[in-house]
Amino acid sequence: MPTLIGSVQRALRLLEAAGSHSGGAPAKQLAREAGLPLPTAYHLLRTLTHEGYLRKVSGVFVLGDAAGRLAVGGLQQKRRSMILDSLAHFRDAVGAPVYFAVYREGEIEVVGVSDTPAHPACEEWADFRATGHAHAIGQCLLGQLDEKTRRDHYARHPVQSVTPHTVRDLRALEERIGSLERMQPVIERQEYTLGTVCAAIPITAGDTAATMAISLPSHQEARLLSVVDRLRSEVGALLSSLSFSISI
Incomplete structure (x- = not known):
């Protein structure tokens, strides 16, 4: 040895x-x-x-190329570590699970999640990519896309019920997305998981659609707006580290 x-x-x-x-x-x-x-x-x-x-x-x-791949891998790992550290900061600041996601190459991608045993994250029981219409993360990302890109997404991932509270159909979803005000949080109540409410805010990350979100048990719904407002106020200082996710 x-x-x-x-x-x-x-x-x-x-x-x-x-x-x-x-x-x-x-x-x-x-x-x-x-x-x-x-x-x-x-x-x-x-x-x-x-x-x-x-x-x-x-x-x-x-x-050679193999050495280059090692360097890229190390840089990516460093960036991912920075993202997770940032999410942990936000998690502790707001007292709720925090998620960071992007829309890349036609799919919703959850880049990082930070939670604690006391405040567990929402379990991905149905593929997040295929159920973007049903959760705040997906709705926030879809709202940042142009109409053609959204239509392409719907063609691959049709709008359908995930829970009894899920948006009814494509028309209802598009009406909701059309009513979203710029940079305002997207609220979702038990549409993806019964007993869970979520809120997501759009993130500026170059040309890439990105979002940060929080989730709470539905019996804490009264806290939802105050928690997401706190998240939004915390994001600016560490946004530069989150932008690294785009190249991961």
Whole structure:
């Protein structure tokens, strides 16, 4: 095991050395910068090249596609962590579960949820993507789309009852969406889950439709507007971190 760990460490040093030269560097230079014997460096360079972490171009080694994917993955993980930290802040500030979602590539995508045992999130018992018409998150996102995009969404995800309180049909849904005032919260009462009320606010995230939402047990409905107003007042300071979600 120590030998394997040592090999990984040496390979990482070579990758770091290669990454410090945008135009690439020859094996002897990389070996010297990584502090490795030349035969060891040659062996590791061949392995890293075979696996796609390096490419040899005109006698020098440059980072390969696999190394790029590692970097992208690390950046995405950092962004997701920032989003979850932000959601936890909002959750604690408002005393309710907090959701962040976007409309991307024709689908509703819940990027992050933050809750606690005392304030659990609404269980996704029916696919959120297919039931956007029935929950505040989906209605808020659909309200930010143009009519053509919404029609395409309805063609793939028809409006239908999820609970006895779900909006009746497409016409009723479009009337509701048409009545929404810009930047005002969307309220939904037991349309997706019996015993749960929700509110969502639109979020400005470039050209991407985005929303943040909260949910409460229906017996706490009297708190709904005050909680979502508190959420809206808290969002501005940390909105820059949430915008990272668009590239996740």
